[in-house]
Amino acid sequence: MLQSLITHSTTQKISLLESNFWITLLTSSPSFKMPQRSPEFSGSVKLKYVKLGYQYLVNHFLTFLLVPVIAGILLELIRLGPDEIATLWKSLQFDFIQILCSSYLIIFISTLYFVSRPRPVYLVDYACYKPPVTCRVPFSCFMEHSRLILSTEPKSVEFQMRILERSGLGEETCLPPAIHYIPPAPSMEAARKEAEMVIFSAVDTLFKKTGLEAKDVDILIVNCSLFSPTPSLTAMVINKYKMRGDIKSFNLSGMGCSAGMISINLARDLLQSYPNSIAVVVSTEIITPNYYQGKERSMLLPNCLFRMGGAAIFLSNRRSDSIRAKYRLLHVVRTHKGADDKAYRCVFEEEDPEGKSGISLSKDLMAIAGEALKSNITTIGPLVLPASEQLLFLISLMGRKFFNPKWKPYIPDFKQAFDHFCIHAGGRAVIDELQKNLQLSAEHVEASRMTLHRFGNTSSSSLWYELSYIEAKGRMRKGNRVWQIAFGSGFKCNSAVWKCIKSIEIPTDGPWSDCIDRYPVDIPEVVKL
């Protein structure tokens, strides 16, 4: 139906092979299928119990070891009898000095232990920016604007349309006001306005939610990859909220979609150095100055996927905050593949042959992302996996190395280590790929898919929208562990592990408050425009 109306573009032949490659690369993973039910059902149930038994055994190995030891001691004590025990006790001669030294030693060792323990970092609360309806961009509006802006390039318009149809985005994603113009009007002033709109709104909400006052903030970190004015966005926040003169401020730019985790890592390290401090981290991406206005296909993709969004996070190492904090940070793992040339160039900001600057995505993106993920998993695995999985992985690794390299590599079951997964909503293919590789169920990746649908790819803040989704659905329980994974230019894969330390009620405000009842939504493979 639509084809009949696009009279000029149907007469031109698109390099079908090329467009198909891009589309399957970045929007859908055709090889992914839901795991099939095994025909030998009873066999698999038996296997499941064997597996469970094995897990209990290995995970509580120390406990199992201690049991015979305690039993032995008890038996010995019973055998000795109470009188014998009394004489044994009296025969021990304790010098006063010996007692003093031993106690000092014990106190010294315990003090050393407590002091050298890292300070716990608490996430007291966070706030996500909810764009107003006046920034809404439905598919059809986006496509119409594209047709008008790229009126001389029907091939590029057709390409964008196919990407959008398969992107997994919904009809409520938002772009900043400057991009609503035909052609877009990206000026520095418009970019600053967007930054103010997003950042101030998120920080205001955070302050209101937590009762935090601006003068109490000791550390401020803002990360925004593509917009870096002078004075920095951090200075903009300090100016607006009149923060203290001795605040430690950091502005991270150019670090891509994984910069959110880098900021959390930085905040954690700073909170180790400064006792009793509060850190506020603001993650956002400013779209206005980076809307690509040319026709290169590798650079048009970000236009279709990136949308407005931002989040502000309140971190603390103060004991008084541990009571009201929602999460505690357990681990942050950072992996950088920049040493490899291909990885370095796979997400690259450059000028196209016409001099228009944009971000070009290379065709090796998914492969490199897979490699980066593998590195990250290998590092984080030993930190979070239960002993049973680690043992299996070790056996499989040694077997492949020494016995038969053709053994299938054992993929540890991360579902045992984590209850919730927040995968950066970089695009449909990223989520599909991770779901396949980590063998996650549809419910595990639901937060990521729904965030992509409702908000689009909001870059570093998408992980916070996903966490907010899980809370809004009421699935977060005390003791649950969350794994946030982000990919970004560089090529980097950074992840953080949080533990929920407070029972969380379903929030009445927040970015999902007015639409959570509509979710989860069934996202079709191809949306008809």
Add this chain to the structure above:
Amino acid sequence: MVSTAGENAAVYDVRLSSVVPASITGEDKVHELCNMDLMLKLHYVKGIYFFRSGAARGLTINDLKKPMFECLALYSTLSGRVRKSEDGRPFIKCNDSGVRIAEAKCSKTLDEWLAFNDDSLNDQLIYSQFLAPDAGFTPLVFVQFTWFKCGGISIGLSWAHVVGDAFSASHFINMWGQILTGQVPPHHLDTYNPKNQKKFPSPLAKVPLSIQRVLLDPDGGHWLLSNHRKMRTHSFHVTPKQLNRLTEEAKLLKPFEVISAMIWKSLAKTSGKAEEPKIVTLISGTWDKENELPSNSRVIISTIEAAEAPPAQADLAELARLIAQTQEDETHLVERVMDQKGSDDGESRDFILYGARLTFVNLEKMNIYALKMGGHHQPVFASYSVSGVGDEGAVLVLPGPPPGTESGEDEGGRVINLILPENQLEELKYQLGNEWGIH
């Protein structure tokens, strides 16, 4: 169309953007176009409102756009786009594409502009595009905000007639004005369901006189009309005094009929015996509520034939009586024409109504001065017109500025907008000025 930069370009710095509905319309929502809609598809309604600087004080373009988002949530059809179904019949897919907003600046002050008294200049204040050639991706509604040098502002509305009639357009922009001034909009709008659906026997009993089949250039996608004669627009103001004089002379207290008679007679005189318009079309509407979805279902089309005396020589009173009493309602006939198939296959399904014959449009009851900005600021002047009019021309009778506005005197004035071939217009101006002192 808006003029680009040139020496005499008074309107400059035009920027386009889109406004979409505030809430999702949902998948696969379509609006079927009825026969009357398709009959009127080649026409466009244009409206213009002028406000003094006090009305727009402190309002930025975003303040003006924001109520439009909420307004469009009520009118899902306006944000849609035309699509063709398998049998070739157009319909509207409500896909939230939105309406186009243009922002512009004008180097003249409001008073200077109004002093020009040239309606064709108003085209610069109303950004519009025909639905051809890319009907699937052209907005149905355009709104232009132009800031004048003195701080005054004009609002130009371009509205595809296929969506609704002039009253619908006025209701839409009035709703926007209400939301702008802080009123809470209704939850939803009602649909008009006409009760009497007369059934006519299959073969068309009579060929309707008011419409004309046109052959369109297929490259234009069947949405663009080209005129053979050069058409121009002009606006006359009939003061209450002049109107009283007219109604006395015509011995009839119906202003629209009297004014139509006057114009008919004058045009008949100027065009000579051969081209005298013997049959004219009357278009009126029966809107009583404003909170209804836009439609063309309330349009009533009738024809009047000057069978006995030629209108040039007839008495004003006679002609006025003829108009008031011998209207032949053709509305259903016109609608039936679109249903005709069989031997008509292969023939063009494109028609014009306005301008097929000399057309008089009764817009007296239009509430155009109800559009208020800043709470109580009424427009200094407001007017409506139609574009895509056929060669016979059209006459729109609108209410004059009410008391309370700057130029409003006592109740009862009228504004007559004429869209006529150039030569006829010049003659008519002379006639009206001479005989009745109307300028």
